[in-house]
Amino acid sequence: MNDERxxxxxxxxxxxxxxxxxNPAGSVHGGGLSDLVGSLGxxxxxxxxxxxxxxxxxxSLFFR
Structure with a gap:
């Protein structure tokens, strides 16, 4: 019933x-900024x- 809602x-x-x-290693190459942002909130x-x-x-202050 939860799946319906x-x-x-x-x-x-x-x-x-x-x-x-x-499969944690499967996301090494497929991970992007959207995955990072989605997991952080x-x-x-x-x-x-x-x-x-x-x-x-x-x-920028160090390399002036």
Missing amino acids: ETPERRREKMRQEELKR WKGTGILILVIIVGILIA
Whole structure:
């Protein structure tokens, strides 16, 4: 009965997570930015963006 109420998006995500559990090495070449962002959530994605921006600023100060 739960499967009937489950949206196609949730079903796809559930299948993807199960595939990653069964075959973690299979996602090495197939993984992309969307997989990273999907696994982090919106807070993790925001932190990742901030870290990248701060890293670029620090690198630009060192290489001036």
